[in-house]
Amino acid sequence: xxxxxxxxxxxxxxxxxxxxxxxxxxxxxxxxxxxxxxxxxxxxxxxxxxxxxxxxxxxxxxxxxxxxxxxxxxxxxxxxxxxxxxxxxxxxxxxxxxxxxxxxxxxxxxxxxxxxxxxxxxxxxxxxxxxxxxxxxxxxxxxxxxxxxxxxxxxxxxxxxxxxxxxxxxxxxxxxxxxxxxxxxxxxxxxxxxxxxxxxxxxxxxxxxxxxxxxxxxxxxxxxxxxxxxxxxxxxxxxxxxxxxxxxxxxxxxxxxxxxxxxxxxxxxxxxxxxxxxxxxxxxxxxxxxx
Numbered sequence: 001x002x003x004x005x006x007x008x009x010x011x012x013x014x015x016x017x018x019x020x021x022x023x024x025x026x027x028x029x030x031x032x033x034x035x036x037x038x039x040x041x042x043x044x045x046x047x048x049x050x051x052x053x054x055x056x057x058x059x060x061x062x063x064x065x066x067x068x069x070x071x072x073x074x075x076x077x078x079x080x081x082x083x084x085x086x087x088x089x090x091x092x093x094x095x096x097x098x099x100x101x102x103x104x105x106x107x108x109x110x111x112x113x114x115x116x117x118x119x120x121x122x123x124x125x126x127x128x129x130x131x132x133x134x135x136x137x138x139x140x141x142x143x144x145x146x147x148x149x150x151x152x153x154x155x156x157x158x159x160x161x162x163x164x165x166x167x168x169x170x171x172x173x174x175x176x177x178x179x180x181x182x183x184x185x186x187x188x189x190x191x192x193x194x195x196x197x198x199x200x201x202x203x204x205x206x207x208x209x210x211x212x213x214x215x216x217x218x219x220x221x222x223x224x225x226x227x228x229x230x231x232x233x234x235x236x237x238x239x240x241x242x243x244x245x246x247x248x249x250x251x252x253x254x255x256x257x258x259x260x261x262x263x264x265x266x267x268x269x270x271x272x273x274x275x276x277x278x279x280x281x282x283x284x285x286x287x288x289x290x291x
Contacts, residue, residue, distance in 0.1 A: 035100025
């Protein structure tokens with residue numbers, strides 16, 4: 001399958017609140033340095049990746065103030081501003097960084113307010129389309145964190161509010177303060193601990209944005225259980241993994257990330273992967289057998 005001609009529009013569309021996007025997005029975490037810390041090795045390539053994503057029909061980009069920190073948001077603005085009219089940029093706040101691969105949640109109202117204001121400035125926008133609480137801070141009542149985001153939404157600085165790494169009961173709790181439009185949890189063929197949350201999102205019309213969307217472990221090996229089907233269709237195991245997410249549920253919005261244009265094109269091409277129902281069932285069975 002050619003990777004140059006497949007457009008993200010082939011993935012179909014999904015609605016987040018009143019926003020409609022193509023179901024294959026881009027996660028902008030990997031355009032930073034090692035450990036999601038500092039500048040990327042090749043900033044020019046990072047900007048090329050972002051521009052190429054738009055050319056390939058991607059109109060949903062997910063980032064966070066903690067990616068770098070600040071680096072990812074800044075590069076997005078440098079590469080793409082002024083933005084295409086249909087581009088939806090989602091960002092997140094509530095994680096502080098102390099160094100490479102170090103993450104500590106902070107959900108105090110005044111901190112989240114500051115996070116939103118700074119993201120607005122870095123992204124060069126007046127309103128953030130989707131602002132996600134990166135993690136629930138166990139030291140801060142959820143009502144306080146969501147209350148701050150609701151005030152910012154009411155002030156016109158946030159359009160929709162999302163959550164990350166949550167269970168259905170936490171979504172229910174959050175909805176008592178501010179309506180939630182999306183959920184971003186770890187989910188892929190190998191890690192399916194959040195099936196209950198995905199089912200909840202399906203039932204309530206919420207977008208489910210899986211981070212770490214590519215299968216890991218035995219499923220990802222070149223000679224692993226998915227190798228035969230991938231070879232038969234002339235695609236990679238990575239493409240099979242992302243295509244499975246698109247097949248798994250109509251509320252799923254995969255956001256595979258990369259710092260390479262070639263890898264980006266491979267990821268977007270998964271929107272054109274077509275398997276039979278029996279092949280999808282075979283993939284499901286193999287995934288369960290290796291879990």
